[in-house]
Amino acid sequence: MSTSVKRYPGTERMSNMVAYNGMLLTKGITARGLPRDIKEQTADVLRQLDVLLAEAGLSKENLLQVMIWISDTRDFDAMNEVYDAWVAQGFQPVRACVESALASPDLLIEIQASAALA
Amino acid sequence: MSTSVKRYPGTERMSNMVAYNGMLLTKGITARGLPRDIKEQTADVLRQLDVLLAEAGLSKENLLQVMIWISDTRDFDAMNEVYDAWVAQGFQPVRACVESALASPDLLIEIQASAALA
Amino acid sequence: MSTSVKRYPGTERMSNMVAYNGMLLTKGITARGLPRDIKEQTADVLRQLDVLLAEAGLSKENLLQVMIWISDTRDFDAMNEVYDAWVAQGFQPVRACVESALASPDLLIEIQASAALA
Numbered sequence: 001m002s003t004s005v006k007r008y009p010g011t012e013r014m015s016n017m018v019a020y021n022g023m024l025l026t027k028g029i030t031a032r033g034l035p036r037d038i039k040e041q042t043a044d045v046l047r048q049l050d051v052l053l054a055e056a057g058l059s060k061e062n063l064l065q066v067m068i069w070i071s072d073t074r075d076f077d078a079m080n081e082v083y084d085a086w087v088a089q090g091f092q093p094v095r096a097c098v099e100s101a102l103a104s105p106d107l108l109i110e111i112q113a114s115a116a117l118a
Numbered sequence: 119m120s121t122s123v124k125r126y127p128g129t130e131r132m133s134n135m136v137a138y139n140g141m142l143l144t145k146g147i148t149a150r151g152l153p154r155d156i157k158e159q160t161a162d163v164l165r166q167l168d169v170l171l172a173e174a175g176l177s178k179e180n181l182l183q184v185m186i187w188i189s190d191t192r193d194f195d196a197m198n199e200v201y202d203a204w205v206a207q208g209f210q211p212v213r214a215c216v217e218s219a220l221a222s223p224d225l226l227i228e229i230q231a232s233a234a235l236a
Numbered sequence: 237m238s239t240s241v242k243r244y245p246g247t248e249r250m251s252n253m254v255a256y257n258g259m260l261l262t263k264g265i266t267a268r269g270l271p272r273d274i275k276e277q278t279a280d281v282l283r284q285l286d287v288l289l290a291e292a293g294l295s296k297e298n299l300l301q302v303m304i305w306i307s308d309t310r311d312f313d314a315m316n317e318v319y320d321a322w323v324a325q326g327f328q329p330v331r332a333c334v335e336s337a338l339a340s341p342d343l344l345i346e347i348q349a350s351a352a353l354a
Contacts, residue, residue, distance in 0.1 A: 004234060004236050005180075005182065005209075005234050007208075007209070007210065010210065010212075011210075012202065012205075012207065012210070013198065013201070013202055013205065013210065013213065014184075014205075014210050014211065014212055014213035015210045015211060015212050016212070017212060018182050018183070018211060018212055020140075020141075020182055020234050021139070021140045021141065021234070021236075021257070022256075022257045023256075023257065025182060025183050025212050026212060027212040027213055027214065028212075028213065028214025028215070028216075062241075064241065064254050064256055064261060065254070065261050066250075067214070069214075069216045069336075073337050073338070073339060073340075073341075076339050080249065083249070084248065084249055087248075087249065087250075089248065090243075091241075091243070092243065092246065092247075092248070092249065092250050092251045093250065093251060093254060094246075094250055094251050094252070094253060094254055094261050094262060094263040094264075094348070095249065095250040095263055095264065096263065096264025096303070096305075096346060096348045097264070097339060098264075098305050098336035098337070098338055098339075098346065099336050099337035099338070100187075100216035100217050100218050100336050101191050101216070101217035102191070102216055102217070103191060103194050103215060103216075104191075105191075110214060110216065112212070112214045116240060116241050116256050116257070118240050122352060122354050123298075123300065123327075123352050125326075125327070125328065128328070128330075129328075130320065130323075130325065130328070131316065131319070131320055131323065131328065131331065132302075132323075132328050132329065132330055132331040133328045133329060133330050134330070135330060136300050136301070136329060136330055138258070138259075138300055138352050139257070139258045139259065139352070139354075143300060143301050143330050144330060145330040145331055145332065146330075146331065146332025146333070146334075185332075187332075187334050218305075218334035218335050218336050219309050219334070219335035220309070220334055220335070221309060221312050221333060221334075222309075223309075228332060228334065230330070230332045
């Protein structure tokens with residue numbers, strides 16, 4: 001049993017975030033309300049990410065790594081339009097973005113991130 | 119050359135696990151014997167994960183992050199039934215689950231995990 | 237704002253690498269010039285990874301984790317032929333490889349890696 005891990009409660013299935021050894025890891029975040037537009041889903045996911053980071057006393061300037069799954073690569077440019085306007089210049093995390101079908105066909109994007117706690 | 123990394127031998131292609139800086143990372147684990155059922159494959163992968171964690175002196179209570187790929191999102195609910203019964207309440211890792219075809223068409227699920235060494 | 241993260245500038249969209257807390261993380265690397273052959277793309281991506289690691293004073297012997305996405309699982313064996321000849325015996329990272337469509341249909345492979353800084 002690890003007592004040095006701080007877990008931010010989410011559901012019975014997963015924590016929202018875990019903090020350990022100077023690093024914060026988030027769950028895979030998907031959009032709420034499921035607007036049918038990739039830009040709206042991207043903006044919603046990034047808003048949730050901002051809120052989670054703030055809950056840990058951090059901001060997007062602390063991000064280390066961002067993993068993006070989109071359900072259709074044709075959404076790549078529209079997603080990037082929202083992402084590029086959001087990412088903090090001078091504090092860009094590394095990133096990978098690939099296509100994967102997500103848990104429900106209504107989900108167009110899922111993002112998981114890690115951030116530095118210090 | 120890094121001498122501070124502990125590598126748990128696997129194949130010539132990859133280590134089974136690496137331990138470094140308080141963190142344990144596993145390879146992507148797939149089912150053995152390839153039962154055609156998603157629940158059986160999920161249970162087998164989680165059993166292998168339990169064994170790997172034990173080899174490092176850990177248990178599922180140490181998990182930080184779990185990445186799940188399933189080859190067909192229609193298996194999502196059945197996979198979750200096995201996963202939810204397995205995950206340690208109070209010690210849930212963060213999680214993401216997306217659809218990807220895997221190395222062989224017989225593979226229905228692949229899981230990669232990270233855990234806290236302390 | 238985190239001042240303890242070293243970011244290796246890439247584009248406005250993402251850093252090429254971030255170093256933090258003893259760990260180096262790379263961006264998702266894709267092939268340049270887009271040869272139509274999976275072996276050539278794999279070799280190009282691994283060459284870029286070698287160069288990035290060298291820029292951080294590291295080599296493939298420091299690798300902890302390698303994530304591989306290929307756009308067609310039928311390329312799995314040919315990709316592995318190049319990968320297996322490249323990976324440092326005795327220093328194998330953990331690995332996962334799944335199929336995902338990538339940002340452009342010309343891209344056959346994308347690799348993201350993490351390495352130990354010490």
